[in-house]
Amino acid sequence: xxxxxxxxxxxxxxxxxxxxxxxxxxxxxxxxxxxxxxxxxxxxxxxxxxxxxxxxxxxxxxxxxxxxxxxxxxxxxxxxxxxxxxxxxxxxxxxxxxxxxxxxxxxxxxxxxxxxxxxxxxxxxxxxxxxxxxxxxxxxxxxxxxxxxxxxxxxxxxxxxxxxxxxxxxxxxxxxxxxxxxxxxxxxxxxxxxxxxxxxxxxxxxxxxxxxxxxxxxxxxxxxxxxxxxxxxxxxxxxxxxxxxxxxxxxxxxxxxxxxxxxxxxxxxxxxxxxxxxxxxxxxxxxxxxxxxxxxxxxxxxxxxxxxxxxxxxxxxxxxx
Ligand SMILES: Nc1ncnc2c1ncn2[C@@H]1O[C@H](COP(=O)(O)OP(=O)(O)OP(=O)(O)O)[C@@H](O)[C@H]1O
Ligand SMILES: [Mg+2]
Numbered sequence: 260x261x262x263x264x265x266x267x268x269x270x271x272x273x274x275x276x277x278x279x280x281x282x283x284x285x286x287x288x289x290x291x292x293x294x295x296x297x298x299x300x301x302x303x304x305x306x307x308x309x310x311x312x313x314x315x316x317x318x319x320x321x322x323x324x325x326x327x328x329x330x331x332x333x334x335x336x337x338x339x340x341x342x343x344x345x346x347x348x349x350x351x352x353x354x355x356x357x358x359x360x361x362x363x364x365x366x367x368x369x370x371x372x373x374x375x376x377x378x379x380x381x382x383x384x385x386x387x388x389x390x391x392x393x394x395x396x397x398x399x400x401x402x403x404x405x406x407x408x409x410x411x412x413x414x415x416x417x418x419x420x421x422x423x424x425x426x427x428x429x430x431x432x433x434x435x436x437x438x439x440x441x442x443x444x445x446x447x448x449x450x451x452x453x454x455x456x457x458x459x460x461x462x463x464x465x466x467x468x469x470x471x472x473x474x475x476x477x478x479x480x481x482x483x484x485x486x487x488x489x490x491x492x493x494x495x496x497x498x499x500x501x502x503x504x505x506x507x508x509x510x511x512x513x514x515x516x517x518x519x520x521x522x523x524x525x526x527x528x529x530x531x532x533x534x535x536x537x538x539x540x541x542x543x544x545x546x547x548x549x550x551x552x553x554x555x556x557x558x559x560x561x562x563x564x565x566x567x568x569x570x571x572x573x574x575x576x577x578x579x580x
Contacts, residue, residue, distance in 0.1 A: 271350070271400035272323040272534045274430075276392060276414075276421070277311020278384035278407055279329040279354065280364035281340050282519070282558060288371050306558035307343040308366050309384070310437050311406040313520040313559035316347040317549065318527035320563040322580060323534065326350040326400060330357055330387035337363030337383075347560070355391045357383065368519075385412040392421070398428035402534045406523065408436040408448055419447065422454035431534070433457035435526050436464055444468055452484045457533060459526050461491040487539070489529055489546060491522050497550070499529075499543040508543050511551035511576070520559020525550035548576060 287301030307316060311329070319325045327349050331337035333356050340363060345351045364382035368375055384407075391414075397403060403425040405411075408418065425432050434455045436448055444467040452458060458481060462474050469477035474490075482488045482500040489499045496510040528549025532542045552572050556562040563569055573580050 269399055269401045270324070271326040273315075273318060273402045273404055273530060274326045274328070274397045274400035275311055275315045275318075275404050275406070276328050276387075276397065277314070277405060278309045278364060278387070278410055279312045279327075279331055279337070279340050279344065280309045280366065280382070280384065281336055281343075282306050282308030282366045282368060284368040284370060284558065286370045288369050290372050292369070292371070292376070304558060305339070307340060307347075307560045308558075309340075309364070309407070310435065310520075310523045312340065312344055314404065314406055314435070314523040314526050315349045316344055316560045317520075317524045317553065317563045318531055319348040320560075320566075320569060321527060321531045321549065323527075323531050324350075326353070326396060328353045328355075328392055328397065330355045330383045330391045332356070332362040332383050333358040334362045336365055343560070347564070353393050353396050355387075357386075361386055381410065381412075384410050387411060388413045389417045389421070394424060394428075397421075398425060398430060400430060402432065402530065403430045404433045404435075404526070404530065406435045406437060406526070408434065408451070409439040409441070410437070415447070419451045419454065422451055426454045431456045433459060433526070433530055433533075435459040435522065436468065437522070438464065439467070442467075444470075449484070452481075455485050457487040457489060457530065458485040459489045459491070459522075459529070461493070461522055465490050487533075487542075489525075489543065491525050491546075491550070493518070493521075497525060497543060497547055499539050499546075501539050504539060506540055506543055508547050511547055513551045513555055515551070515554035517557040518554055519557070521550045521553045523559060524553035524563070545578075548573075548578065 285300035465477040469480040525546040529546030532545040
């Protein structure tokens with residue numbers, strides 16, 4: 260009897276499909292990037308990047324069991340990204356490493372006194388396809404999540420089918436589209452929402468996807484399409500709407516040093532509670548807390564990688580983990 264029960268128990272709390280790459284961040288560059296000059300940075304950080312991987316890493320740090328599928332190249336940067344995710348406790352056994360011309364993606368962030376340049380080589384993230392995915396593995400979780408809808412160029416025509424399949428297999432689902440680099444916001448993304456339980460855009464993305472220029476109107480429109488809508492509002496906190504209940508929560512006050520990955524961390528905090536059956540207010544509060552915590556260190560995963568910092572922050576905020 261116990262054997263039977265354990266064989267039908269979900270292997271993961273959350274399974275994730277998404278992109279996996281590193282962020283190379285240079286700090287302290289001069290204001291002007293003069294061509295052909297040797298320009299000096301004063302600090303360098305090579306850290307886990309990509310929305311999906313940051314989400315998976317930080318969700319695992321919070322205590323969820325996470326399985327992750329992606330496609331990387333057969334190169335050393337891909338290996339470092341994979342190792343980082345694996346060190347964070349995420350199961351990466353189904354990540355596909357594909358030899359060939361296309362390398363693992365990389366984002367280079369040039370930090371200058373007043374602004375940043377963000378340069379991305381998409382690499383394998385544009386090439387992940389439906390055949391790269393092990394559907395039985397993905398369906399062995401309680402919940403399925405996909406981030407960065409518009410970066411999955413090859414997979415995109417079948418993302419709706421992927422979500423439908425996960426719903427048919429009995430999982431709850433969530434989607435964070437993030438930005439559309441082409442700024443087109445085509446309607447296929449709204450079709451996918453039919454199979455999404457928790458939709459997690461920021462305010463700008465909500466307006467673009469709803470096709471209106473006003474946050475309140477966008478929220479009203481999108482809340483009719485999904486059981487749970489969580490909208491991230493940056494330093495103003497976040498809101499969540501479900502079945503006619505609308506909650507707003509201001510941001511948690513922290514010494515924020517870097518907003519990179521705050522949205523992915525919000526998703527991690529929110530869904531960590533959601534898969535445990537918490538109510539809307541508890542999910543929203545956990546999202547806000549994880550988003551705020553993420554900003555306390557540069558990069559998307561550095562705060563969560565520091566176990567003592569994580570434990571101390573959550574204890575000071577009255578959360579027992
Ligand atoms: N300065 C801040 N102080 C406290 N909390 C913050 C701050 N900035 C962001 N947060 C928290 O992080 C959440 C997500 O941030 P944001 O709205 O920037 O998401 P996003 O635009 O999706 O970001 P990302 O670039 O990671 O995709 C916010 O809803 C809030 O809870
Ligand atoms: Mg985001």
